[in-house]
Structure formats: C-alpha cells, structure tokens
Amino acid sequence: MGTKGYNFLQTISKLQFKKGNCTGKISNEVLAKCDTCYTFPCKNGATCRPTGERDYECLCAPGYHGKLCESAIDACYGNPCRNSAICKVLEEGRFSCHCSAGYEGDRCETNINDCLDHKCVNNATCVDQVESYRCDCQSGYTGIYCEKKIQFCTKDFNPCKNGATCVDRGDHYACQCALGFSGENCTVNNDDCISHMCQNGGTCVDGINEYTCKCPPEFSGKFCEASPMVSLLYPQTSPCQQHDCQNGICFQPQGLTDYICKCASGYTGKRCEFLTSVSFAQNGSYIEMPSLKTKPEANITMIFSTEEENGILIYNGESQHIAVELFRGRIRVSYDVGNYPVSNMFSYETVSDGRYHTVELLSQKKNFTLRVDQGNARSMINEGEHEYLRLSTPLFIGGLPNEAAEKAARQWQLRNTTSFRGCIKELWINGKLTDYAQAATKQNRIIPGCANSESEETAAEMIKPKANNLKKDNAQREVKDSAAQPQSYMNTLKTSVLTSYDPCKDHRCRKGQCVSKKDGKNYSCKCQAGWGGKYCDTVIRKTTKMLDNYQSATFLSQAVLLRSYRPYLIVP
The missing domain is CATH 2.10.25.10 (Laminin)
Known part of the structure; x- marks a missing residue:
C-alpha cells in the first residue's frame, strides 16, 4: 500500500x-x-x-x-457450417463442422466431385450430384451409364403417331407424318381451316387433311356457295351454272355477266387449270417429268422453302447426269457430261431456314453455273473430250424412286437419298413456268400448294425469273471442284437478274391497270368499276333493291377474292 x-x-x-x-x-x-x-x-x-x-x-x-x-461465446450461433453440417463448439470461441456425406471443407462448403471416377460410356456427360452422379447420354443411348443403344423404330420404341412412318437415323429417329399431321411425333392435326373457302357465313369444320363447310339454312353446296334464290330468280342464266373452273370455285362478281374462278392453293390460270406450286411432305415424294433438253443450253430456276438440311431437288441422267440436292443446308451440285472425274460444288449460302430462296442453274456444254438469291455465282468445268450433257432418262423433281436413289448414291452422284420436304413454289425450265398438271408423267405423294410455307404475299414479292440470266461470260470458271476457289476470285463476280427494271412487268393488278410510280421501283393499280383493294382484287359491294316483278335484281356475293387458299383436294 x-x-x-x-x-x-x-x-x-x-x-x-x-x-x-x-x-x-x-x-x-x-x-x-x-x-x-x-x-x-x-x-x-x-x-x-x-x-x-x-x-x-x-x-x-x-x-x-x-x-x-x-x-462463453457460442461459436456455433447461426450455424456457420454449410450443407446441413453439424457445428461443435470448441474452447476459446472456436468451432468445428462435422460434414454430411458428400461434402468437405472447413465449413463443409465443397461438394465432393463424384465424377472423378465415373462409369459413363459412349461419350456421355457426367453430372456431379451429392454423393452420386448421373450420366447425360448422347442421342441414341440410354441406361444408367448410357451403355444401351436405343433401337429406334422397333416395337418397343416407336413414338411416331397417327400412321406416321418411323425412320431410324442411327443416333436419332424421325417421323414422316401422314398427310394432315405435323409435329415431332406427328401428334398435331393440322388446322385445314386456316385458309378455308367456306362462303356466305358457312362454318369451317376441320378434319384430317380436309375440311367441310357447315352452311346456313339458306345456302348449300360444298363451300356454301349456292343460294336457293339463284335458281328461282335466274333459271338457266347464272354463268356459274355452266362454269369450267377446274380446281376452284366459281363466282359472279356484282355488275358483271362473266364469272371468276377462285383457285385452290397451288393452282393458277383463268380456269385454275395450271398446277404451279407443290409441297413434298413425305420421304418417297417425287415428280417425274420428260428428260431435260440441254442443247444449246439448259437453264432452271427454282423458288422453294424448306427447314430440312438434306433432300433431293433435281436429278436427271445415269452415268452422265445433273444432280442438285440439299446437303447439310447448302446446295450441292454434281455435273458429269461424260468426262471423268465428276465435277461438283457447293453453294456459299445455306437455305434450310424455312424462307423462300431462288436457285438458278445454267448448263452450257461442259460448263455449269449456280447462283442463290441473286448473289455471287459459282461455276465449274467438267474438263474432257465430251462437250454436251446427253440425257434420255426422265427428269425427277423433289426425290427419286428408291432403286434409282440408291444407285445414284452408290456412284456418289448424290450424298443422300432423302426426298425434299418443303414447298416448290415455282419451277422455271428453259424460260417456261412448269405446269405439273401437264408436264408430270407421274406424281408420288405430292400436295398442291404451299399452305405451310411463307405467305403468298411474301412469296409474290420475289422476282419471277422467266429466263435464267446467268451467262457464261459473266461467271468465273472452276475446274472439277470449286470448293477450293479463293473467295477474292469470286468477289469480282456479281451478276444482275434484270438489266433494267420495269415495276409493271410482273404486276399483280387483277381487275385494273398497272401504273408505274415516279421512283421507277413501285407501282399502283388503277381499278375497274366495281373493284377495289391494293391489287384490284376485291369486289365492292353495293345494295340494290329487288323489284317486285323480278325483272331486275342483283345477286350479291359475300365472297372477297382471296390471295391464297389451303389445298382441299389432294392429288395422289
């Protein structure tokens, strides 16, 4: 102290x-x-x-x-341990974590990688889980470790429905749907009423690859187009009583004594007599036509749409041949005038996107030129002593019979034997639009029209190349195989389908006169009396009182001329 x-x-x-x-x-x-x-x-x-x-x-x-x-401080307060681990308090405010199975780390924060010693096979992917793992199999395999090869299209595994054909593609399957169905497994009944032709308030009733029209009491006919009043007021006088519409419906527009044929999808012409657009829905579909004329030259222009990467577009010949197909989304051409080896090339562009594409083909002696969507042309020469492609066998569009397809594939003229699946909207051969109703010598599983493709409006905006304008002097030449051609070599080549453009050349004015606009690129339609709409394709309705003595009356049609229709009749 x-x-x-x-x-x-x-x-x-x-x-x-x-x-x-x-x-x-x-x-x-x-x-x-x-x-x-x-x-x-x-x-x-x-x-x-x-x-x-x-x-x-x-x-x-x-x-x-x-x-x-x-x-004493509770070091385990709030449980600092992760993943359901148990916390234990130690001396001096410390703690330890006792981990659950499958975890490690000071706080049990790390999932132990069970894939370090996995048993997945056949290129399967191991996915780590808690104290286990799973195997994500490659297409075509199943089982805990992906050890089993799936046997597609067998009695035990056939997911295709509604009469579809199952095709084993090795590592996957594909369903070729029966007409009227779509979807990966063909489970969707296509709505045939999307572009129906029921008139006068008729109700469209969807069926399988067809539809029917349920008519109001005062109308009748397949499309509810006939009224009982017509026969009472105009006995033997209606022009539609003796019409010659071949693939469509007859209409008498107001104020006219003539009639108009409203064509079903795929048909054109005053009487709907020309079949110019067709769809290929199944493997084995094709159209057979007379052999291609190759002298002095042959030019083909095809406007088509598809979402498939493979399929035959054109084939003509045997040893000498021209073969055009879709291969992995590109256009592949094989050309042989008799000079070994065969020449072949691919397009720069891919065309399996569901949009319309224009492919131009020009055969001039040994030379062959390809152009897609008016882009850069590719050309090749089948060098040798023979000058012309000589053909005598039928020309096939969209596919081949099985035997012919397998033979062409064995000779490497084709890389696949699959039929084209999609729509060919227009096919021009040597400057003439193909009418399949006249030109086809045989049709197999073909549907008229392009009901499931882009709208007619969009397709109509494309230039209709009535003559293939690819000329040999406008294209660089490639020898044998053009795949190795330098890009800079092709960049110098750009050809134009039209040297001068007349907007009224391919106008769509139906009941009117085409008038070019000042910009020189567009046009307008000056309609006749009683017609209206952008393309003068709509009847202007008027109300006319019916006289008591029946000496004067006007039969009013409710129909407005449609631009596109879903096919009703199926050509076998």
Whole structure:
C-alpha cells in the first residue's frame, strides 16, 4: 500500500481511536475502496482495468463476453457450417463442422466431385450430384451409364403417331407424318381451316387433311356457295351454272355477266387449270417429268422453302447426269457430261431456314453455273473430250424412286437419298413456268400448294425469273471442284437478274391497270368499276333493291377474292 493509502488509514484510526496506534491487517473491503480491481472481479482469465470513480472494466479473453467476462461465446450461433453440417463448439470461441456425406471443407462448403471416377460410356456427360452422379447420354443411348443403344423404330420404341412412318437415323429417329399431321411425333392435326373457302357465313369444320363447310339454312353446296334464290330468280342464266373452273370455285362478281374462278392453293390460270406450286411432305415424294433438253443450253430456276438440311431437288441422267440436292443446308451440285472425274460444288449460302430462296442453274456444254438469291455465282468445268450433257432418262423433281436413289448414291452422284420436304413454289425450265398438271408423267405423294410455307404475299414479292440470266461470260470458271476457289476470285463476280427494271412487268393488278410510280421501283393499280383493294382484287359491294316483278335484281356475293387458299383436294 502506498503512503497515501497509509495516511488515509491513519486518519481513520485517529477518528476512531483518539488514543493508541493502528495494529493488525487492513480488511479487503477497505483495500477494495482504494483499488477497484483488488478483488479480481473479472472471470475466465480476463484482465481488470480500473476506470476511476470506484469502477473498473474487464478485458475478456477470447471466447468470453459479459460485464465480468462470465459468459462463453457460442461459436456455433447461426450455424456457420454449410450443407446441413453439424457445428461443435470448441474452447476459446472456436468451432468445428462435422460434414454430411458428400461434402468437405472447413465449413463443409465443397461438394465432393463424384465424377472423378465415373462409369459413363459412349461419350456421355457426367453430372456431379451429392454423393452420386448421373450420366447425360448422347442421342441414341440410354441406361444408367448410357451403355444401351436405343433401337429406334422397333416395337418397343416407336413414338411416331397417327400412321406416321418411323425412320431410324442411327443416333436419332424421325417421323414422316401422314398427310394432315405435323409435329415431332406427328401428334398435331393440322388446322385445314386456316385458309378455308367456306362462303356466305358457312362454318369451317376441320378434319384430317380436309375440311367441310357447315352452311346456313339458306345456302348449300360444298363451300356454301349456292343460294336457293339463284335458281328461282335466274333459271338457266347464272354463268356459274355452266362454269369450267377446274380446281376452284366459281363466282359472279356484282355488275358483271362473266364469272371468276377462285383457285385452290397451288393452282393458277383463268380456269385454275395450271398446277404451279407443290409441297413434298413425305420421304418417297417425287415428280417425274420428260428428260431435260440441254442443247444449246439448259437453264432452271427454282423458288422453294424448306427447314430440312438434306433432300433431293433435281436429278436427271445415269452415268452422265445433273444432280442438285440439299446437303447439310447448302446446295450441292454434281455435273458429269461424260468426262471423268465428276465435277461438283457447293453453294456459299445455306437455305434450310424455312424462307423462300431462288436457285438458278445454267448448263452450257461442259460448263455449269449456280447462283442463290441473286448473289455471287459459282461455276465449274467438267474438263474432257465430251462437250454436251446427253440425257434420255426422265427428269425427277423433289426425290427419286428408291432403286434409282440408291444407285445414284452408290456412284456418289448424290450424298443422300432423302426426298425434299418443303414447298416448290415455282419451277422455271428453259424460260417456261412448269405446269405439273401437264408436264408430270407421274406424281408420288405430292400436295398442291404451299399452305405451310411463307405467305403468298411474301412469296409474290420475289422476282419471277422467266429466263435464267446467268451467262457464261459473266461467271468465273472452276475446274472439277470449286470448293477450293479463293473467295477474292469470286468477289469480282456479281451478276444482275434484270438489266433494267420495269415495276409493271410482273404486276399483280387483277381487275385494273398497272401504273408505274415516279421512283421507277413501285407501282399502283388503277381499278375497274366495281373493284377495289391494293391489287384490284376485291369486289365492292353495293345494295340494290329487288323489284317486285323480278325483272331486275342483283345477286350479291359475300365472297372477297382471296390471295391464297389451303389445298382441299389432294392429288395422289
């Protein structure tokens, strides 16, 4: 005790004991008043520090808290361990984590990689899980470890529905749908009422690859086109009573004594007599036509759309041949006038996007030129002593009979034997639009029209190349195989389908006159009386009172001429 404390005790002694001396030990209570930390109030190894005013504070050792450091800190509060691990409190505020199966790390935060020693086979992908893994199989395989090859198109595995044909493609399958169905497994019944021809308020009832029209009481006919009033008012006088519409419906527009044929999809002409657009829906589809005339030259222009990467477009010949096909989304051409080896080339462009594309082909002796969508042309020469391509066998469009297809594939004239699947909207051969109704000597599984392709409006905006304008002097030449041709060599080549453009050349004004606009690029239609619409293709309705004596009356048709129709009749 210091001098100050001693004097303090002397003072107390003098106050209590006026006579005598202070003897014996000083009590702890007295000493505690002088030093607040004298009694060691702090717990668990804490350090006490006086703060004055007879107070103190405890500096706690690690793992403790409280005024006197009397409480141990719960190191597991809030459970710092991850993934359902168990937390255990250790000394000095520390903890440890006891991990669940499949995890590791100080806080059990790491999932143990079970794929380090997996058993997945056949190029399967191992996906780590908790204390296990799974195998994501490549197409065509199944099983826990992808060890089993799927046997497609068997009794045990045939997902194709509604009479579809299942085709085993090795690592996957494909369903070739029956007419009227679509979808990956042919489970969708196509809506045949999308572009129906029901008239006069008739209700379209969808069927399978066809539809029927449910007519109001006052109308009848396949398309509800006939009214009972017609026969009463105009016995033997309606021009539609003796019409010659071959593939469409007869209409008598208001104010006219003549009739109009509204054509079904794929047909054109005044009487709907020309079949110019066709769809190929199944493998084995094709059109057979007379052999291609190659002297002095042969030019073909095809406008088509497809979403398939492979398929036969054109084939004619045997040893000497011209073969045009889709291969991995590009146009592939094989050309042989009898000079070994065969020449072949591919297009720059891919065309399997579901949009319309125009392919131009020109055969001139040994030379062959290909152009897609008016882009850069590619050309090749089948060098040798033979000059002309001599053909005597039929020309096939869209596919081949099985035996002929397999023979062409064995000779590497074709890379696949699959039929084209999509729509051929127009086919021009040597400057003439093909009418399949007349030109085809045989049709197999063909559907008239392009009901499932882009709209007629979009397709009509494309230039109709009535003559292939690819000329040999406009195209660079390639020998044998053009695949190695430098890009810069082809960049110098750009040809134009039209040297001068007349907007009215291929106008669509139906009942009116085409008038070129000042910009020289567009046109408008000046309609005849009784007609309206952008292309003068809409009947303007008028109300005319019917006379009591029936001497004058006007039969009003509710129909508005449509631009496109879904096929109703199917050509086998």
